[in-house]
Structure formats: structure tokens, C-alpha cells
Amino acid sequence: MQTRSSGLLSRRAKHRIGKLFAYLALFIIIFVVDLPLISMVGTAFKNQDAVLSTTSLFPQLGDWALQNFIDVFQKTSFGMNIVNSAIVSILATVFCVIIAAMAGYGLSRFRGKFFTGYSVLLLLMQMFPLMLLLIPMFMLYSSYGMVNNLSSLVIYYTASNLAFNIMMIRSFFDSLPRELEEAAKVDGCSGFVAFLRIIFPISLPGLITVSILTFLNSWNEYTFASLLLRKPDIQTLTVGLTKFVQQSDTNWGYLMAASTIAVLPALLFLAFAQKYLVQGLTAGAVKG
Incomplete structure (x- = not known):
């Protein structure tokens, strides 16, 4: 009896030690x-002298600024x-979100050659690399006088995220009876x-997932923002970060502080919406 109890305790101890090493x-x-x-984050709280003279991750106690x-x-x-x-x-x-919800619902509930062809077109749109669109998009926006205009970015971010979001929300609607x-x-x-009254409220986890992905993609995008926005007062934060990096010098304190500020909204957004993000990503995985 003592041998069994000691063996059980030994297995529990090994399990706890293994768990401890896994966490470590x-x-x-x-x-x-x-x-x-x-x-x-540590560099953002250092003063200018400490930024250039120390290699520690965080400033010394009492030197946080x-x-x-x-x-x-x-x-x-x-x-x-x-x-x-x-x-x-x-x-x-x-x-x-509004356009993807209506288009995804239509593709989920209706069948026919038109809807099948539209689904194939959405997949083809995902195959074109970003760099192939730079010159055509810039020429298109220039011809309509939309350079240095925030509405041009709104249109591009909406269009560039639609294909993936429509296919994603369609799989969510397919799981609804x-x-x-x-x-x-x-x-x-x-x-x-x-x-509007039945399906839309039920599909909130999927719609929130789409909104999170769209927001983060738009918030972090740099290439088209730097191409279309030239005036400093209408530039987005990704383009604004480049003002701290000059040809002959870089203000690391300002750059790290600005980068920390830029990261905070995305982290807070994900922290509050993480539950809905997991639900939305897994809701359409099994149909029925």
C-alpha cells in the first residue's frame, strides 16, 4: 500500500515538474x-542621454521619463x-463589414452560375501581389484628383479587404440553418x-472578427498610405513614424515613444475583442 501511494506521489511530482518546465x-x-x-517600450521611457549611452532594456529606477x-x-x-x-x-x-455581410449572405443563400463565378473572382483577386497594383492605382487616383485625400485610402482599404472578408463571412453564414x-x-x-433582424444579430461573432482584421490591416498599412498621402497634416501614423528617421540622424526616443503609442490601440482592441475573434474564426469551421 505504501509502495502504491509513493508511486502515485512520484508520478504527481514528475507531472508537476514537467508542467513547471513547460511553463518556463x-x-x-x-x-x-x-x-x-x-x-x-523601455526605450520610450528613457531620456535622450540614456537612449544613446545605455544598453539596458529599461531605464534605471528614478530615471523613468x-x-x-x-x-x-x-x-x-x-x-x-x-x-x-x-x-x-x-x-x-x-x-x-456592411458590404461583406450582405455579399457573404448572398453567396451563402443563393446558387447559380453568377454566384459561382463571383466566388471564383474573389479567389482570383487574392492571387495578385500588392506591388502589381501600385502604379495602376496611383495613376487611377491621380486621374480623379484623389491624391492627398483620406477618402482614397478609405476606398482602397475597403476594396482590398473585401475579398477575404466576404469568403470568411460566407463560411459563417453557411453554418447557420x-x-x-x-x-x-x-x-x-x-x-x-x-x-437584418434574425441573421445579422446571430452573426455578430463573425462580423466582429471581420471588423478586427479589417481595422488592423488598415491601421498598420504603410505602402499605399505613403504613396497617396504627401502632405504631413493628412498622413497616417505609419507614414508619420518615418519623420523621426532622417538621413543623417534618428531620434530614437521620439521614434520608440511614437511606436509605443501606435501599438497601444491595436493591443487594446485585440484584448477586448479576443473572445469574439476566436468565436468568429472557429464558428464556420463545422457546418450544421
């Missing part, structure tokens, strides 16, 4: 992967860059009213 290995991996992010953050807002136009990014990203997200719409129609609802 996971912590080390996460630390190594996030080391650039940690260094960025907010001057970099204050100067970024007071001495540069980065605050306006953040506002521009927020406007463009939110508008693109709203338009993309058609009996929901049929029951609503029996109660006197039209097809659009049934979609």
Missing part, C-alpha cells in the same frame, strides 16, 4: 519573441497622424428584414 520554456520563448517590443511622449505630441504632428489613421481605419471597417429565415418569413418578414 513557454515564458522564455515569449520573452525572446517579444524582446523587440519590450525594448521599444514621459518627456518623449510629451514632445511627440507637442513638437510634431504625430497626434494628427493618429487621428487620420483612426478616421480611415474606422470608416474602412464600417464599410467593409436556413430554417431561421423560413421561420421569420412565416411570421411575415421579408428576406431583407429576416436578414
Whole structure:
């Protein structure tokens, strides 16, 4: 009896030790992967002398300073860059979610050669690399006088995210039973009213997932923003970050502070919406 109990305790101890080593290995991996992010945040709180003279991740106790953050807002136009990014990203997200929801619902509920061809076209749109679109898009926007205009970015971000979002939200609608719409129609609802009052609220996890991906893609995009926006007062934050990197010098304190500010909205957005993101990504995985 004592041998059995000692063997059981030995297995439990081995299990706990193995679990401890697994957590330790996971912590080390996460630390190594996030080391650039940690260094960025630590450098943002250093003064200019410490930035150039120390190699530690964080400033010494008592030397933490907010001057970099204050100067970024007071001495540069980065605050306006953040506002521009927020406007463009939110508008693109709203338009993309509305259009993707209606298009995805149509592809899920209707069948025919037109809808099949449209689905194939969406897949083909994902095959074109970004660099092939730079010159044609710039010429198109230039011909319509939309260079140095935030609306050009809203249109591009909406269009560039639509194909993936439509296919994603379509798979979510495929998992919803058609009996929901049929029951609503029996109660006197039209097809659009049934979609608006029944299907749309149920599909919120999928729609939130689409909105998260669209917002992050728009918030972090740099190539087209730098191509279409030349005036400093209408540039987005990704383009605004380049003002801290000059040909002969780089203000690392300002750059790290601005980068930390730029990362915060995306992290907070993901932290609050993480539950819906997981639900939306897995909801359409199994049909029925």
C-alpha cells in the first residue's frame, strides 16, 4: 500500500515538474519573441542621454521619463497622424463589414452560375501581389484628383479587404440553418428584414472578427498610405513614424515613444475583442 501511494506521489511530482518546465520554456520563448517590443517600450521611457549611452532594456529606477511622449505630441504632428489613421481605419471597417455581410449572405443563400463565378473572382483577386497594383492605382487616383485625400485610402482599404472578408463571412453564414429565415418569413418578414433582424444579430461573432482584421490591416498599412498621402497634416501614423528617421540622424526616443503609442490601440482592441475573434474564426469551421 505504501509502495502504491509513493508511486502515485512520484508520478504527481514528475507531472508537476514537467508542467513547471513547460511553463518556463513557454515564458522564455515569449520573452525572446517579444524582446523587440519590450525594448521599444523601455526605450520610450528613457531620456535622450540614456537612449544613446545605455544598453539596458529599461531605464534605471528614478530615471523613468514621459518627456518623449510629451514632445511627440507637442513638437510634431504625430497626434494628427493618429487621428487620420483612426478616421480611415474606422470608416474602412464600417464599410467593409456592411458590404461583406450582405455579399457573404448572398453567396451563402443563393446558387447559380453568377454566384459561382463571383466566388471564383474573389479567389482570383487574392492571387495578385500588392506591388502589381501600385502604379495602376496611383495613376487611377491621380486621374480623379484623389491624391492627398483620406477618402482614397478609405476606398482602397475597403476594396482590398473585401475579398477575404466576404469568403470568411460566407463560411459563417453557411453554418447557420436556413430554417431561421423560413421561420421569420412565416411570421411575415421579408428576406431583407429576416436578414437584418434574425441573421445579422446571430452573426455578430463573425462580423466582429471581420471588423478586427479589417481595422488592423488598415491601421498598420504603410505602402499605399505613403504613396497617396504627401502632405504631413493628412498622413497616417505609419507614414508619420518615418519623420523621426532622417538621413543623417534618428531620434530614437521620439521614434520608440511614437511606436509605443501606435501599438497601444491595436493591443487594446485585440484584448477586448479576443473572445469574439476566436468565436468568429472557429464558428464556420463545422457546418450544421
